[in-house]
Amino acid sequence: MFDIDNWAEIFSTIKKNKMRTFLTGFSISWGIFMFCVLLAAGNGLRNGMQSGFGDRSVNSVQYWGRTTSMPYKGFPDNRPIRLDSKDLKLIEGKVPEADKLSGMIFTDVNANYGTRNTSSSFVGINIDYKGISGLKIKDNQGRFLNEMDIKEKRKVAVINQRLKEILFGDENPVGKLFIAGNLGYRVIGVYEESSWRDGAQAYIPVSTAQLLYREGYGYDNIAFTLKGLTSKEENKAFEESFRGKLSVLHFFDPKDERPIGIWNQLQNYLEFLGIFNGITAFIWIIGVGTLIAGIIGVSNIMLITVRERTREFGIRKALGAKPSSILGSIIMESVFITSLFGYIGMFLGVGLGELVSSVLESPGMEEATRMFKNPTIDVGVAISAMLVLILSGVLAGYFPALKAVRVSAVEAMRAE
Amino acid sequence: MIDLKGVNKTYYGGAALHVLKGIDLHIAQGEMVSIMGASGSGKSTLLNILGILDTYDTGEYYLNNLLIRNLSETKAAELRNKMIGFIFQSFNLINFKNAVENVALPLYYQGISRRKRNNIALEYLDRMGLKDWAHHLPSELSGGQKQRVAIARALIAKPQIILADEPTGALDSKTSEEVIQILREVNKEGMTMIIVTHEHSVANATDKIIRLKDGVIESIEVQEGCLI
Numbered sequence: 225m226f227d228i229d230n231w232a233e234i235f236s237t238i239k240k241n242k243m244r245t246f247l248t249g250f251s252i253s254w255g256i257f258m259f260c261v262l263l264a265a266g267n268g269l270r271n272g273m274q275s276g277f278g279d280r281s282v283n284s285v286q287y288w289g290r291t292t293s294m295p296y297k298g299f300p301d302n303r304p305i306r307l308d309s310k311d312l313k314l315i316e317g318k319v320p321e322a323d324k325l326s327g328m329i330f331t332d333v334n335a336n337y338g339t340r341n342t343s344s345s346f347v348g349i350n351i352d353y354k355g356i357s358g359l360k361i362k363d364n365q366g367r368f369l370n371e372m373d374i375k376e377k378r379k380v381a382v383i384n385q386r387l388k389e390i391l392f393g394d395e396n397p398v399g400k401l402f403i404a405g406n407l408g409y410r411v412i413g414v415y416e417e418s419s420w421r422d423g424a425q426a427y428i429p430v431s432t433a434q435l436l437y438r439e440g441y442g443y444d445n446i447a448f449t450l451k452g453l454t455s456k457e458e459n460k461a462f463e464e465s466f467r468g469k470l471s472v473l474h475f476f477d478p479k480d481e482r483p484i485g486i487w488n489q490l491q492n493y494l495e496f497l498g499i500f501n502g503i504t505a506f507i508w509i510i511g512v513g514t515l516i517a518g519i520i521g522v523s524n525i526m527l528i529t530v531r532e533r534t535r536e537f538g539i540r541k542a543l544g545a546k547p548s549s550i551l552g553s554i555i556m557e558s559v560f561i562t563s564l565f566g567y568i569g570m571f572l573g574v575g576l577g578e579l580v581s582s583v584l585e586s587p588g589m590e591e592a593t594r595m596f597k598n599p600t601i602d603v604g605v606a607i608s609a610m611l612v613l614i615l616s617g618v619l620a621g622y623f624p625a626l627k628a629v630r631v632s633a634v635e636a637m638r639a640e
Numbered sequence: 641m642i643d644l645k646g647v648n649k650t651y652y653g654g655a656a657l658h659v660l661k662g663i664d665l666h667i668a669q670g671e672m673v674s675i676m677g678a679s680g681s682g683k684s685t686l687l688n689i690l691g692i693l694d695t696y697d698t699g700e701y702y703l704n705n706l707l708i709r710n711l712s713e714t715k716a717a718e719l720r721n722k723m724i725g726f727i728f729q730s731f732n733l734i735n736f737k738n739a740v741e742n743v744a745l746p747l748y749y750q751g752i753s754r755r756k757r758n759n760i761a762l763e764y765l766d767r768m769g770l771k772d773w774a775h776h777l778p779s780e781l782s783g784g785q786k787q788r789v790a791i792a793r794a795l796i797a798k799p800q801i802i803l804a805d806e807p808t809g810a811l812d813s814k815t816s817e818e819v820i821q822i823l824r825e826v827n828k829e830g831m832t833m834i835i836v837t838h839e840h841s842v843a844n845a846t847d848k849i850i851r852l853k854d855g856v857i858e859s860i861e862v863q864e865g866c867l868i
Contacts, residue, residue, distance in 0.1 A: 232754055240736035539732045542693060543793070544721020544749040546714045633693045637732055 234557050241529075248525040248558075249565030252613055255518020256566050259511045259609050260573025260601050266507035268580070268599025270500055275597050284356045286328070286447040286487045287466075289474075293482040297475060305474050305483040308442040314473050321450050321462060326353040327443035329433035335424065337391040337402040344387050344424035346404065348433025349447075350374050356447050359415050359427075366398035366413030369429055373412075377431045382413045387424035407436065450490065459491045515609060522613070523620035526558055530624035537628050538636025547629040554625040555618055562617030566610040574606055641800065641832050642667040642690065647699035649685055659685045660696070661855040667834065667848075672827040674835045674843040677852035683836050684805065686852065690834060691724050691803045692716045704800050721749050725794030727823075729806035731786040733778040739765060739789045740774045746797040757796075764792035768822065784815035791822060801832040808842055820845050 238245050289305035307327070315322045329348035334341060351369050353359070361368050361382070373380050381404070388397050388411075397411040409428065434440055453459050463486055471478040537550050577600040584597060628636070642665065649660040659682045667673055677683045688694035689701065692708055701708045703723060711719070725746075726732075733742045740761045747757035765774050768788040778786055787807060794802050804823065808816035820842055827833045835846060843849045849861040 233748065236741070237736070535732075536734050539734060540745070540749075541717060542691070542720060542726050542732070543746045544717050544797070546717045546749070548714065549749065634688050637728070637730075 230553065230556070234553055234560065237553075237557060238561070244525065244529055244532075245561060248522055248529075248561050249568075251518050251521030251525065252562050252565040252617070253569035253572070255515050255521065256569035256606075256609055256613060257573040258514040259518075260570060260606055261576060262507050262511040262514065263605065264573070264577035264580075264599045264601045266504055267601060268577075268596045269503065271599070272597040273496060273500065282493045283450045283453065283490045284447060285450060285489065286445050287470075288445045288485050290483055290485055292476045292480055294477045294480045296477040296480070299475060303476075305476065306442045307444070307446055310473060311443070311446050311470075314469060315446070315448055318469060319448075319466065321453060322448045323451050324352040324355045325448040326350045326356060326446070327430050327434075328353070328445040328447055329430055329438055330444050331433065331437045333404040335387065335391060335402055335404045335426075337400065340391050340393075342387070342390045342424050344404070344426060346381070346433065346437075347425065347427050348430035348437075349427050350430045353427070353447065356449050361413045361415050365396075366411070368413055368415075369427065374429045374431050377435050378429060379407055379409045379432055379436075380412045381409045381426040381428050382415050383411055383426040384415055384424065387426055388414050390424055453490065456491060456494050459488055459494070463488060463491075515612065518613060519616040519620070522558075522562060522617050526554075526617070526620040527624050530554065530621070530628045534628050534631060534636050534639040538631070538633045538639065541633035542637065550629050551622070551625050554621045554628075558617045558621030559614060562614045563610075566613045570606050570610050574601060574603070577601055641669040641671070641704060642834075643700070643702040645700040647686075647689065647696045647701060649682075649689065649694075649696045659855055660689075662699070663855075663857060665850070665857065667832065669832055670827070670830050671848060672824070672833045672835070672846045673848045673850060674837055674846040675850045675852060676836075676838060676843050677858075679838075681852040682855045683852050687803055687805055687834065687836050690801075691726060692720050717749075721746055721797060723800045725797065725799040725802045727787070727790050727794050727802060727804035727807045729809035731778070731783075731790045731810070733786055733789060733793075735778050738775045738777050739770060739781070742778070742789055743792045743796055746793065750797065761792070761796060764796050765789070768792050782815075783811050784818055787811060787815075787819050788822065791819070791826070795826065795831075799831075801834060802826065804833065804835040804837075806837055807835060808837070808839060813841075816842070 287307075289307050292299070292301050292303045292305065295301045309327075312325060312327060315325055326349050331346050331348075332343060333346055335344045336342075349369070351371065351374060354368055359368065359382075362385075366382070368382055369380070372378070381402075383391075383397065391397070391402055392400065392411075397414060400411050401408050402411065403409075404426075409426075415427070430443070434442070450459075450462065453462055466486075467481070467484060468478050470484050471480070474483065476483045537545075540550060541547075581598050581600050584599075631639075644663050644665040647660055647663040648658070651657040651659060663686060675683045675686065685694065689696050690703075692703075692711065695710075703719075706719075708719070720726075734745070737745070740758050743761035743764055744754075744757040747760060748754075752760075762771065762774055765771055768791060770785060770788055770792070773781060773785060773789075778789070781789065787810075794804075802823075807823065808819055811819060816839070823833060823835070824845060833846075835842060837843055844863065847863060849863065851858040851861070
């Protein structure tokens with residue numbers, strides 16, 4: 225099989241039929257290239273979206289008060305609903321699915337340190353929030369809020385990287401005092417960015433926030449994590465019963481959906497996964513379709529090639545070529561062409577993915593990576609796609625070749 | 641050299657066609673024989689059987705004392721390669737190979753190295769007076785030149801017999817004469833040669849004219865002292 229002379233014979237055939245070789249090769253390269261690019265694009269989209277979820281706990285829920293849309297038991301409509309400590313008690317006492325729990329207060333303040341200043345959003349939380357959002361303190365950059373901070377309503381802040389850069393530059397901010405609004409806050413730690421937010425932000429004790437910015441009463445949002453809910457249906461059912469409990473607590477019509485806004489991370493995640501599985505399936509269908517188009521292209525060209533060469537095969541047979549030698553040369557030629565051009569296509573496809581990926585990872589592209597990240601394809605998948613192409617190249621060559629070989633030399637030589 | 645005993649051949653395509661009806665024929669080593677006959681007389685079929693390109697139904701065909709019968713494609717290919725040289729009306733050169741490569745092809749199937757077979761091919765082309773055209777493609781050669789390349793190719797494997805099917809059918813009379821001259825010379829060196837033709841000028845240049853009619857041998861005419 226690996227006789228150098230056989231290869232020389234095959235190469236001379238390939239070299240003298242450049243157009244045919246190019247057409248075959250192109251359809252293969254294109255098929256595998258598009259396959260790789262499509263799958264890589266799908267992966268990029270998926271990775272981008274997935275990274276958007278960051279480290280936040282996927283089974284967390286946040287809800288907030290809005291206004292009623294229906295009059296209820298003597299109360300008029302358009303009544304604002306405010307969340308407060310009763311909500312926390314309700315969840316602790318009557319919502320067994322809830323685990324970690326934190327009230328939240330949002331406020332925008334002007335932060336300054338020395339001559340530097342920036343507007344920044346402060347979020348009041350308690351210590352459970354760490355487990356809800358998946359916050360992480362950077363290595364050797366201080367600590368998170370603790371019980372004492374909350375209890376004593378300390379004016380301390382865990383700031384994000386962006387706020388640290390603006391206010392403190394290269395200085396170590398931990399222990400430093402900065403001014404927010406008219407009040408001094410001490411930095412106790414720097415946390416790792418979740419990839420969504422890159423505005424200047426800081427977490428402060430919820431008790432402090434409540435005292436300073438909400439006149440000591442109520443919460444803007446309440447966040448908690450859920451245990452034991454895995455499916456979309458379970459989450460829907462939970463949301464419904466939870467709304468019912470809140471309607472009793474806040475005196476609004478149980479049929480009224482407006483008073484409470486709910487953000488269910490798991491449900492969003494599941495929906496996202498559902499959409500994504502759809503997109504992935506769609507991309508695979510197109511990718512496999514392109515691959516099949518490549519295969520059909522190869523088969524067609526092989527069919528034409530063998531037909532074109534029927535006469536040549538007849539001559540070769542008359543001169544003493546064994547059927548196996550003709551069959552072998554056609555198959556080796558087709559395997560060689562499919563492998564070579566398949567490799568080129570794969571190389572270009574995977575290479576493009578890697579190139580885009582490295583461009584996206586370069587500084588200044590953070591915005592883009594929210595949608596699209598790491599658009600690369602599993603090399604195993606690319607190689608299997610290529611093996612499929614090579615195999616189909618073999619079959620595409622084999623069947624017409626077998627037919628051609630069975631034609632008697634006399635008849636074959638009569639063919640034009 | 642060649643012995644046919646009661647060879648019959650019938651084609652079964654639609655209506656059965658009994659093409660050869662008991663051919664008995666003996667051709668000795670070194671003879672130059674022509675086969676003539678109207679179209680449909682079975683002369684091409686006979687040539688294909690002699691060239692192991694086709695099979696026969698009954699009878700016996702001995703080539704060099706070897707019974708040619710029920711051979712596998714592979715075995716037939718081997719025998720064709722070693723024992724038979726073909727010359728065709730339409731030359732049947734491979735159009736993307738140059739003259740040397742075409743001539744060398746039978747040796748490729750004998751597993752002879754590229755360099756060696758190309759050197760041998762060059763020698764044969766030289767004998768045909770085509771050394772300067774060795775690297776031309778068939779499309780760059782005239783009809784006579786193409787046929788001379790084909791003759792070189794038929795000779796290169798040093799076969800037992802040369803089978804020529806209308807070797808001058810596609811050539812003008814002057815080139816035809818040249819080609820016959822070459823064939824005659826090859827025959828003089830001892831090569832057995834069988835030529836199917838319908839041209840009397842070609843037949844007259846051979847030792848023996850076998851006339852076929854409706855699948856049987858009508859006559860065998862021995863031409864004494866035939867020389868051009």
